[in-house]
Amino acid sequence: MAYNLLKGKKGIIFGALNDQSIAWKVAERAYDEGARFVLTNAPIALRMGTINQLAEKCEAKVIPADATSLKDIDNLFRESMDILGGKIDFILHSIGMSPNVRKGIDYDNINYEYYHKTLDISAFSLHKILSTARKHDALNEWGSVVALTYVAAQRTFVGYNDMADAKAILESIARSFGYIYGREKKIRINTVSQSPTHTTAGSGIKGFEKLEDFAERMSPLGNASADDCADYCVTLFSDLTRKVTMQNLYHDGGFSSMGMSLRAIQQYEKSFEECEPQ
Amino acid sequence: MAYNLLKGKKGIIFGALNDQSIAWKVAERAYDEGARFVLTNAPIALRMGTINQLAEKCEAKVIPADATSLKDIDNLFRESMDILGGKIDFILHSIGMSPNVRKGIDYDNINYEYYHKTLDISAFSLHKILSTARKHDALNEWGSVVALTYVAAQRTFVGYNDMADAKAILESIARSFGYIYGREKKIRINTVSQSPTHTTAGSGIKGFEKLEDFAERMSPLGNASADDCADYCVTLFSDLTRKVTMQNLYHDGGFSSMGMSLRAIQQYEKSFEECEPQ
Amino acid sequence: MAYNLLKGKKGIIFGALNDQSIAWKVAERAYDEGARFVLTNAPIALRMGTINQLAEKCEAKVIPADATSLKDIDNLFRESMDILGGKIDFILHSIGMSPNVRKGIDYDNINYEYYHKTLDISAFSLHKILSTARKHDALNEWGSVVALTYVAAQRTFVGYNDMADAKAILESIARSFGYIYGREKKIRINTVSQSPTHTTAGSGIKGFEKLEDFAERMSPLGNASADDCADYCVTLFSDLTRKVTMQNLYHDGGFSSMGMSLRAIQQYEKSFEECEPQ
Amino acid sequence: MAYNLLKGKKGIIFGALNDQSIAWKVAERAYDEGARFVLTNAPIALRMGTINQLAEKCEAKVIPADATSLKDIDNLFRESMDILGGKIDFILHSIGMSPNVRKGIDYDNINYEYYHKTLDISAFSLHKILSTARKHDALNEWGSVVALTYVAAQRTFVGYNDMADAKAILESIARSFGYIYGREKKIRINTVSQSPTHTTAGSGIKGFEKLEDFAERMSPLGNASADDCADYCVTLFSDLTRKVTMQNLYHDGGFSSMGMSLRAIQQYEKSFEECEPQ
Numbered sequence A, B, C, D: 001m002a003y004n005l006l007k008g009k010k011g012i013i014f015g016a017l018n019d020q021s022i023a024w025k026v027a028e029r030a031y032d033e034g035a036r037f038v039l040t041n042a043p044i045a046l047r048m049g050t051i052n053q054l055a056e057k058c059e060a061k062v063i064p065a066d067a068t069s070l071k072d073i074d075n076l077f078r079e080s081m082d083i084l085g086g087k088i089d090f091i092l093h094s095i096g097m098s099p100n101v102r103k104g105i106d107y108d109n110i111n112y113e114y115y116h117k118t119l120d121i122s123a124f125s126l127h128k129i130l131s132t133a134r135k136h137d138a139l140n141e142w143g144s145v146v147a148l149t150y151v152a153a154q155r156t157f158v159g160y161n162d163m164a165d166a167k168a169i170l171e172s173i174a175r176s177f178g179y180i181y182g183r184e185k186k187i188r189i190n191t192v193s194q195s196p197t198h199t200t201a202g203s204g205i206k207g208f209e210k211l212e213d214f215a216e217r218m219s220p221l222g223n224a225s226a227d228d229c230a231d232y233c234v235t236l237f238s239d240l241t242r243k244v245t246m247q248n249l250y251h252d253g254g255f256s257s258m259g260m261s262l263r264a265i266q267q268y269e270k271s272f273e274e275c276e277p278q
Helices: A022-032 A043-048 A051-058 A070-084 A112-135 A162-185 A208-218 A226-237 A262-270 B022-032 B043-048 B051-058 B070-084 B112-135 B162-185 B208-218 B226-237 B262-270 C022-032 C043-048 C051-058 C070-084 C112-135 C162-185 C208-218 C226-237 C262-270 D022-032 D043-048 D051-058 D070-084 D112-135 D162-185 D208-218 D226-237 D262-270
Strands: A010-014 A036-041 A061-064 A088-093 A139-149 A188-194 A248-251 A258-260 B010-014 B036-041 B061-064 B088-093 B139-149 B188-194 B248-251 B258-260 C010-014 C036-041 C061-064 C088-093 C139-149 C188-194 C248-251 C258-260 D010-014 D036-041 D061-064 D088-093 D139-149 D188-194 D248-251 D258-260
Touching: A010 A022, A010 A070, A022 A036, A022 A051, A022 A088, A022 A226, A036 A051, A036 A070, A043 A061, A051 A061, A061 A070, A070 A088, A070 A112, A088 A112, A088 A226, A112 A139, A112 A162, A112 D112, A139 A162, A139 A226, A162 A188, A162 D162, A188 A226, A208 A262, A208 C262, A226 A248, A262 C208, A262 C262, B010 B022, B010 B070, B022 B036, B022 B051, B022 B088, B022 B226, B036 B043, B036 B051, B036 B070, B043 B061, B051 B061, B061 B070, B070 B088, B070 B112, B088 B112, B088 B226, B112 B139, B112 B162, B112 C112, B139 B162, B139 B226, B162 B188, B162 C162, B188 B226, B208 B262, B208 D262, B226 B248, B262 D208, B262 D262, C010 C022, C010 C070, C022 C036, C022 C051, C022 C088, C022 C226, C036 C043, C036 C051, C036 C070, C043 C061, C051 C061, C061 C070, C070 C088, C070 C112, C088 C112, C088 C226, C112 C139, C112 C162, C139 C162, C139 C226, C162 C188, C188 C226, C208 C262, C226 C248, D010 D022, D010 D070, D022 D036, D022 D051, D022 D088, D022 D226, D036 D043, D036 D051, D036 D070, D043 D061, D051 D061, D061 D070, D070 D088, D070 D112, D088 D112, D088 D226, D112 D139, D112 D162, D139 D162, D139 D226, D162 D188, D188 D226, D208 D262, D226 D248
Parallel strands: A010 A036, A010 A088, A036 A061, A088 A139, A139 A188, A188 A248, B010 B036, B010 B088, B036 B061, B088 B139, B139 B188, B188 B248, C010 C036, C010 C088, C036 C061, C088 C139, C139 C188, C188 C248, D010 D036, D010 D088, D036 D061, D088 D139, D139 D188, D188 D248
Antiparallel strands: none
């Protein structure tokens, strides 16, 4: 079902790898809602993934850009405005990677060079995107920027490693820049804190499936899927949420407000059952 | 601009007094978006206000109901389902009143009978609405309930009196019932924490105008108006936000995430200027 | 080990029932630290419990008081100042009771008269204590008030029922009155959000033991005991924490900042193991 | 007044520059309370400041260490254990510096190399201290680590620049490492979120004095001083707060829980007064 919520709007969507990606689903939904946009990802991700299928489906151009490179981002904005014929209305930031996680290095033995790299990719990239946009005056008034995050920024999850810190600073950047860009150009910047999601990135986390099961049972509405997230992002890009800014918005079926559910504690209780001799 | 976001949806809207009311604006927007609904308010509010104009404009019935009376709420749901021809999809709770505030009784000398009354009207009413709806199985799956609140539930504002406590417990009720109603029927329940708003209720608070000015200067996007709030509520009633529940959602132009803005501190600095002899 | 942290300080301790009570442990520790105080509880609790043993041990008077009765609280302050020879320096509020929980009434079918009673006992009692103290000017400057609470005020726990709402409004009252009493008399008011604790009250909650086990495995330092809580309260009553006010202080071995621990998820995983045929 | 709260405890205190420093006050108070400790700071800070006076007064050794250098931190722990004759019980992290702030570079035009440097100095230093301590098994069970932070990590303050992001990630590191070090060795790690304080670092922030005035009027107990902070840190290093971990503890006279105070709004109102012609 489509509503033309983004009719006439122009966007840039970062981070679609394959059809498991949240960014992929956001692109599909944004297209359905009448938006036109540019797709972008790091050159290596473009090679590994299947973004061209998405581009075709959404009538979108793909512009390669390393989100840690000011030069690439600069080029991305120039080309995007050129292609789309004017200023940008919305941006999705769905970028995160930790070399420490990738290489299985524990948080307490972290490699600090990698740590900087985690932040460069997962958090500073948002700052670079925003400051580049601002330099080019590339966003229309009341433009909307959404970055995806996870509740690990507030509460510690075993194995989430330095991505927890990366998400914490990502959310801080959204606030810090949200103030500046809001007062000047009415740009709103929010983070969406999403349920554990079966993406290529998500599934890579150790113990992901048991955590996903626990979250599913804890959340009264169950985990939010990538499709659900796409729907939600569409509302945040639309003109109907203009006064929401500098917020971290939980989109998680209620998980973040739960201490203990009946379904989760019942499952937990089973762990104490002894096998009976037969 | 309308999108048919609420096409075919049925609702009950509590709390429209006159065209300053947030509930009034929500009704207008919901109507534009294709919803049909019942309007309700306390009998005395119906007499004092101008709700019939709204009803006419929105092709809505008005059903009087004291939101503290289980009997009235019971009747309201029966009649509403009758009029609308089926189960309800959304509810707006925009109800708040403190006899202590009305009578100018300070928080430290509060009248405890009035205190209970403040909670009865401003918070328990939400519980009664939800438990009555549940008894009648009156809400459709994925139904959405929104209650309006204020940041005074988290931070103390001089003069807000026992309404701060009422909003704190209102938000707690939204979570507590959100869990139960979510796991059973996929109903989602959220509170929207709105900027200080020029309604009949809001303007009654002592020092409201200076506070509003301060909030305006603190918020990078400025205060959110009743119209803005109506837009936002529409997204929360729509199918696009199905996995958002048990949340307190700030709709305030960024105020809640600000510590100090340039505009507010510059104004504040002026307060120290001496008048020069001329 | 004692430090004389409360030497010369006078207090009132609400809520000691038996030697499982947190209030009991606080009294013992306060006594060790040089404080003198009055013990109080509802007449029925005095009969059911063993408070006289505590009173003897701590050289304290017991003054019966129903914490919902302004008259009783008024009398309590008069007598306490009389017995202790002057103004009060610290108050512990460890009071909570829900008739709905007691009678096994589910939250969605709550009895509203009982609901008011839950709040009267568990939350308004703090307001009444504070407003009575203020009327008598019964607290010394920099006096410290601590009320015990639980994380259910922020996150929903199955079975915690209307006590969740009661704790939410208790914490709001601590803030609201903390502002007024702070600006006037430098009184500080905080809530301590304690781990699930094996008290007579705590153990009464349905499924308490499984929840306690889960909390123990989630908390890196394990659950905080009543003894631990007593130690912590002593620091909050002392002169070393004078600028801490209007805060909700988690004392829970880290539980509130955890999303998932290794120990908890490992236990959870066991619940999926099948018994093997033998 | 001293209580022997830290009798027999051994510590390392980072960040004392001169007698305005919070770390300086903490050292004085820890000494009064019976602790022995090592003082440390960056070589340049040792030259600029007057730490030797403090060392003499507290009978403490000074060991230079650049808190961004693993080698220096490694050496610091070795020497400290040597000098103090065993493992460490408490650590104060009072380190923060932003080259962007120093050089007056605005947040939206930030230098990213400096940004990394801000984090290296102000946040990663905590991680390096903890991971080094853990490698050497240098902390006693129930050891306590406190890092100083500011509410800018939660709410945006104009001019606080990338230090806001640095404090956000600092608090995240305290949680992330608090989980690991807690489950293994019962080490607790907290951050103290302090009022704006008249230190050499604090006073350097643009518009510091007006902000300090505003905070003073907003906080019911007034701003917390460096001396107040030292008192509070002593309680957090003591054995009385053993189950408090992974928390961000506001020590700010109530500021963080205020929306608007009477004193602040009265001052604010004066800014609208017109000078009368004379």
